[in-house]
Amino acid sequence: MSARTSPASAQSAAAPPFLTEPVEDYLKAIYELETRTGAAATTDVANALQVAPASVTGMIRRLAAQGLLDHVPYRGVQLTEMGRRAALRTIRRHRILETYLTQVLGYAWDRVHDEAERLEHAASDDLIERMSAALGHPTVDPHGAPIPTADGTVDERNHRTIADLTVGETVRMLRVSDKDPELLRYLAEIAMQPGVSITLLQRAPFDGPLTLRVGSGEQVVGSTLAAQVLVESLPVPEASASDAGSPSTRPRSARKSSR
């Protein structure tokens, strides 16, 4: 693609030409690492994308040259504003696609990730907005992840997990990663889906299994699983009655806008 004389091309712009598929994948991965751990190390990116570290270094050089991120050698990378916007654009597409696939086309929630992963690079903005409209402009995807708006804002808070609960506490399930189909299938089996109410009934010592009330059923789950399920304290814990931990634990609204 060195010197093509691309003719007129299209009307419903797909993506700026420099946002190739691999580039979008890198930006997305870096964005996710950055928001989770504050910075993205070469090795982490390599793991996330299943690519050799040396390949990451190479790509990072190109992305930095294009102004999509800043790179301090041996120190990791940080997205620029432009890079962040591009990443959020891809994430928006991904999540709207996942929502559309489950709600309109009947996909199971453990099957949408791979499909969305491919479509997110091919769909035009127009298509994404049409899907969003058809869904009534949803704000979360089927796994509970917030959908960035078209102008690039997301409600990206750090939530607690089931593993963080104190015994007796009741919360609402918010979210789980979309990346592990097996986990998702299992969660569906035990009726753990975003929105369901969860109470920690009992916690075995030494990182042992947790006994939960999930909706109207009772389940015993391992601590690994528990650590992957994000939850939110119930807004008003039913006036009077039990006095659990902190009633007003609404975490500060980290709007994740500029930096």
Next chain:
Amino acid sequence: MSARTSPASAQSAAAPPFLTEPVEDYLKAIYELETRTGAAATTDVANALQVAPASVTGMIRRLAAQGLLDHVPYRGVQLTEMGRRAALRTIRRHRILETYLTQVLGYAWDRVHDEAERLEHAASDDLIERMSAALGHPTVDPHGAPIPTADGTVDERNHRTIADLTVGETVRMLRVSDKDPELLRYLAEIAMQPGVSITLLQRAPFDGPLTLRVGSGEQVVGSTLAAQVLVESLPVPEASASDAGSPSTRPRSARKSSR
């Protein structure tokens, strides 16, 4: 992509790894040239794909090596059975996508080609079949092109065009290419869509404009446009009355299966 150790990968297979996006585009283009003109010349493929002829030679070499087509140097190419199946798979996706975009997501028929062109490479078989099912398994796309079945059969007949009509003849519009948005917009303006009834009222000499009855309106169109609109003789031309050309002009059902 030389020696990746791809891990486990997926469940809802996207496409065999050797069917890259450019490869699918080449096969599709070659298939279309082949069915229209019997064989595909290097230059024609180059024109169809907006690529230099030398690039076509190079790609053809690779495709022949993979057994997707046969190449006699200086003589053009022909798809093998494998190549033909791959081409029809892509065409099926393209046409189902176009149908879905117009019927479900409200796209105008002149906007679907580009979008489908990109999505056809990314959608899984599963997604395509779900869309097809949601549409009630349509057999033609919005432009009247037949949709190949999943097992690779198409009803690919050679139809007449408006330019072939004799004055006074009435036919049903069948199909028009999806590739020229301007043409499609204009056709929509004058209410020429697949299914509409068309009568040739008058033909100006020297390749001049044609006067048509289109549905209930009257239109004058140029011969270039006329040559691009495929039509079909009416099954039973209304017992008695006018005696137009050949009543049983159902062209031999060229099922286009093996060769």
Next chain:
DNA sequence: TGAAATATTTAGGGCGTGCTAAAATCACGC
């Protein structure tokens, strides 16, 4: 029939993305 026009292929590159192996740098514990 033979030369000009046209079509096709070869030769020689470029760029993007990936890999391995080896070198450079960093980080940490003794």
Next chain:
DNA sequence: GCGTGATTTTAGCACGCCCTAAATATTTCA
């Protein structure tokens, strides 16, 4: 404060797909 292991980068290469220029084959027509 320094060695050692982990991390990161550099070096060198492969492959897919595209390009231009030049060579070669085919076709056409005077």
